[in-house]
Amino acid sequence: MIIIDCPHCGPRNSTEFRHAGEAGHKRPVATTDPAEWRYYLYVHDNPMGWTRETWFHGSGCRKFFSAERNTVTNEFRWIAPFGQGPAHTEESGA
Amino acid sequence: MALGSSSASAKKPTSGRPARYSAFDIFKRGVTHEDWPRTFTQHDLKKSYDVVIIGAGVHGLACAYYLAKNHGITNVAVLDKAYMGGGGSGRNTAIIRSNYLTPEGVRFYDRSVKLYEGLAADLNYNVMFSQRGHLTLAHNDASMRTMAWRAEVNKLQGINSSVIDAEEVGKIVPYLDVSKNTRYPILGALYHPPGGIIRHDAVNWGYARGADHMGVEIHQQTEVLSIETKEGKVTGVNTSRGHISTNMVVSATAGWASTISDMVGVKMPLITHPLQAAVTEPVKVFLPAVIVSGSLHVYVSQTDRGELVFGASVDPYPSYSMRGSLEFTEGLATHILELIPSIGSLKLLRQWAGLCDMTPDYSPIMGFTPVEGFVVDVGWGTYGYKAGPVSGETMAQLVATGKTPELISAFSLDRFADGRLVGEKGAASVGH
Numbered sequence: 001m002i003i004i005d006c007p008h009c010g011p012r013n014s015t016e017f018r019h020a021g022e023a024g025h026k027r028p029v030a031t032t033d034p035a036e037w038r039y040y041l042y043v044h045d046n047p048m049g050w051t052r053e054t055w056f057h058g059s060g061c062r063k064f065f066s067a068e069r070n071t072v073t074n075e076f077r078w079i080a081p082f083g084q085g086p087a088h089t090e091e092s093g094a
Numbered sequence: 095m096a097l098g099s100s101s102a103s104a105k106k107p108t109s110g111r112p113a114r115y116s117a118f119d120i121f122k123r124g125v126t127h128e129d130w131p132r133t134f135t136q137h138d139l140k141k142s143y144d145v146v147i148i149g150a151g152v153h154g155l156a157c158a159y160y161l162a163k164n165h166g167i168t169n170v171a172v173l174d175k176a177y178m179g180g181g182g183s184g185r186n187t188a189i190i191r192s193n194y195l196t197p198e199g200v201r202f203y204d205r206s207v208k209l210y211e212g213l214a215a216d217l218n219y220n221v222m223f224s225q226r227g228h229l230t231l232a233h234n235d236a237s238m239r240t241m242a243w244r245a246e247v248n249k250l251q252g253i254n255s256s257v258i259d260a261e262e263v264g265k266i267v268p269y270l271d272v273s274k275n276t277r278y279p280i281l282g283a284l285y286h287p288p289g290g291i292i293r294h295d296a297v298n299w300g301y302a303r304g305a306d307h308m309g310v311e312i313h314q315q316t317e318v319l320s321i322e323t324k325e326g327k328v329t330g331v332n333t334s335r336g337h338i339s340t341n342m343v344v345s346a347t348a349g350w351a352s353t354i355s356d357m358v359g360v361k362m363p364l365i366t367h368p369l370q371a372a373v374t375e376p377v378k379v380f381l382p383a384v385i386v387s388g389s390l391h392v393y394v395s396q397t398d399r400g401e402l403v404f405g406a407s408v409d410p411y412p413s414y415s416m417r418g419s420l421e422f423t424e425g426l427a428t429h430i431l432e433l434i435p436s437i438g439s440l441k442l443l444r445q446w447a448g449l450c451d452m453t454p455d456y457s458p459i460m461g462f463t464p465v466e467g468f469v470v471d472v473g474w475g476t477y478g479y480k481a482g483p484v485s486g487e488t489m490a491q492l493v494a495t496g497k498t499p500e501l502i503s504a505f506s507l508d509r510f511a512d513g514r515l516v517g518e519k520g521a522a523s524v525g526h
């Protein structure tokens with residue numbers, strides 16, 4: 001059973017959380033063309049290894065937060081309130 | 095672990111035709127205790143191949159087999175970083191069916207069912223394809239409507255598929271709880287008599303053996319580390335066992351597909367999720383059909399050995415981890431007991447996970463990419479085992495002719511940029 005350490009609530013079972021997507025996956029401006037919209041909607045980095053992402057504590061504080069997780073081992077390197085991880089830049093997806 | 099053969103003891107047949115298995119052979123070897131010939135041979139890696147296929151799962155092996163058989167292309171290497179059939183192709187629950195939702199999907203999977211029907215004879219390998227019937231249960235009006243929709247699309251394509259009511263469901267599967275006072279009463283089902291299960295390892299081994307005997311080389315424990323391109327064209331691959339020159343690379347790497355296409359800078363609409371399955375101790379055969387319940391997120395079939403094989407939907411977050419979880423087993427047990435209360439005292443023997451490369455529309459990604467000489471047969475998600483034969487056949491045709499076969503034109507990578515999705519979620523998210 002995987003335990004996730006919510007920055008607001010402390011360690012809880014992973015079933016309380018929802019994976020909300022890769023970090024830095026920015027929505028294009030509303031006036032963009034359909035192809036760019038579709039790229040935003042469908043294409044993902046899907047990395048094998050360390051990745052920055054956003055999680056949602058749906059059955060707890062109901063807040064989004066940032067984390068870096070290894071997708072092979074499911075180990076979390078850090079978990080922080082949304083947008084506050086170490087050297088976190090909005091753009092960095094990896 | 096299956097590792098083919100050691101080159102020292104293996105003697106490759108020179109005729110190019112497989113040493114055929116037969117009842118007489120079993121009898122003869124029973125008396126003489128003579129060893130069986132190796133299923134496929136181990137080779138040194140050559141400097142170049144006409145075609146390099148990455149991934150020795152059912153898709154890579156079938157592609158190699160049909161390249162050799164239908165097109166005479168035999169200077170082919172199938173590379174796998176681990177062992178043959180160790181990916182999804184050795185971990186799936188082996189459900190074969192064609193009752194999909196879109197005309198493109200139904201036509202495509204139907205061709206695969208046809209190929210599976212003749213596969214044991216074609217490969218001279220007992221693949222134990224058991225067309226015992228497939229039932230997708232509906233527990234509410236919305237699912238009944240989807241089942242009716244699927245049945246009509248199926249019938250138009252000439253597929254045996256129809257909606258039946260709860261009473262008929264109870265007649266086909268007497269142990270199912272079809273009473274009205276359950277939490278999720280069964281209202282009816284989509285009944286697909288040609289659906290069934292197969293012995294997946296035999297399919298993998300049969301394709302490997304067939305391809306090997308025609309001259310294809312299968313290289314296990316050979317990891318592709320990078321793919322070389324020059325002016326937008328593939329020129330070679332670097333592997334853990336050395337460099338190979340080639341102008342044609344086929345990626346058949348399922349759960350790992352993003353890591354391969356990243357090597358040539360082709361971004362994919364894929365997310366890798368683990369999918370788990372579990373199996374019970376064997377009991378006397380009592381379950382005559384494959385049962386799927388979308389509402390309860392569970393499906394079950396019984397093997398010829400008597401074990402119940404269970405599966406469900408993918409794990410809720412992306413991961414390349416192949417570990418099972420307790421959440422899965424708990425959810426599974428709760429849901430399956432709603433359907434078949436009488437199996438409450440059965441013990442689970444094992445559970446496992448495999449990786450699934452999920453696409454946004456639950457249809458595969460097949461064909462050319464912007465990089466010349468890099469073609470893909472990926473996006474197989476939770477449903478790709480049944481497509482092994484038809485994918486191998488069509489991808490071989492694509493590689494040999496340089497043209498996209500009609501049957502797979504709807505599944506091209508550019509459909510995502512163009513917004514031409516082939517939505518199969520309603521037919522593939524729980525019942526694989």
Ligand SMILES: Cc1cc2nc3c(=O)[nH]c(=O)nc-3n(C[C@H](O)[C@H](O)[C@H](O)COP(=O)(O)OP(=O)(O)OC[C@H]3O[C@@H](n4cnc5c(N)ncnc54)[C@H](O)[C@@H]3O)c2cc1C
Nearest residue numbers: 149151152153175181182183186187189318448478479480
């Ligand atoms: C639990 C479970 C149940 C399923 N049930 C069903 C079902 O009932 N019916 C159905 O139709 N489908 C089912 N599926 C889906 C099905 O198993 C897969 O879609 C199918 O097996 C994919 O086959 P493949 O040959 O494309 O890939 P795989 O069999 O996964 O093979 C990919 C291979 O690529 C190799 N590879 C990866 N990276 C590299 C590299 N860098 N270099 C060299 N080799 C590499 C891997 O080692 C692996 O062997 C299920 C899947 C799972 C996990």
Ligand SMILES: [Zn+2]
Nearest residue numbers: 006009057061
């Ligand atoms: Zn919280």
